[in-house]
Amino acid sequence: MTMSGSSTDSRPFLLLAHGAGGSTAANYGPVMDRLTSRYAVVGVDWPGAGGTPRATGPLDLDALADQLLLAADAAGARRFAVSGYSLGGAVALRLAARHPERVTSLVLTAPFARADTGLRLAARVWRGLAEAGEQDMLGRFLLAHALSPAALDAMTPQEVEAAVRETGTGAPAGTPEQVELVERLDVTADLARIGAPALVVSPADDSLVPPRLHRAVAAGIRGARLVEIPGGHLPFAEQPDRWATLLTGARE
Structure with a gap:
């Protein structure tokens, strides 16, 4: 677990949900200094990534959302913004749909509600x-x-x-289970349940999770704002400064 603050910290909390085949450090490391200057950051590595043991069976989206919520509880974070990248976007959406009273805002980067063919x-x-x-x-x-x-x-x-x-x-041991979850998750019904302000960041040249899927997420969330940025699926590699600016501009 990544944690840069506590319940006595004056900074607002930001939860980080990383993508399949990644980790909190791999996906957010290049912008972590910018994030911690604004937020008390809490992140969880999915099974088989970072220091988290690999799962012995298929992953469950609700269980991943629960892991993130437990990490927030451990940090003393009653309310928090959530950043979800790729697969982490679906985790963030499920967490916000199930616990709307705790989520102040969402920043979803290269998200998808359901994998297309x-x-x-x-x-x-x-x-x-x-x-x-x-x-x-x-x-x-x-x-x-x-x-x-x-x-x-x-x-x-x-x-x-x-x-x-x-x-x-560098692919984490838990990549197969994480990617298998990408194939079957579906948070389409959660989109209409999101009440928190939401920003969807859409890399224009993303060929892994195409922009049409980002746009569908934004269209399904009432009042969501869509921002297109240059580059492919890895904004932390191609557009770290621009991405960090968007992440730290999340509304409370």
Whole structure:
């Protein structure tokens, strides 16, 4: 668990929900200094990521939301904003729908309420490569889908190969279970239940979770604001300053 504050802290609380195949450090590390300057931050690593033991069966979305809520309780956070990235967006939505009295605002980055056919197909390949331990091919698959064409074209061949190795070998042990949850979760019915102010951040060149899915989330939440930013699925890699500015501007 990541925690930068306590119940006596004067900063408002921000809960962090990371994406599949990531961790709190991997997804939020590049912007953590900016976040902690504004918020008392609480984050949880899903099973098989960070220091959390790997699950022995399929993951449950409600259980992940409960883990995040328990971490907030442990920090003494009665009310809090929630940042959900990719899979973490669905966790954040489920938490806000079940506990509206505790959530002050939502910032959802590259979210989806339900995987469409294209995302399910991509997730099945992702999961299969992770399960098979095909680190080189996993790295190539994720790099091709997670970075924007502009970011990829700006890299030298040597940089691409180094990124492939880092991406493939750095995948958490719990990636298969996390990606399997991506394939089957559905929080569509939760969207209309969200009463907290919501900001949806949509990377324009996201080919893993396409912008049409981000827009569908924004359209389903009453009063949600949609902001498009350049880049692919990894704003912390391509647009860290812009992303941090949006995250720290969440309304209370």
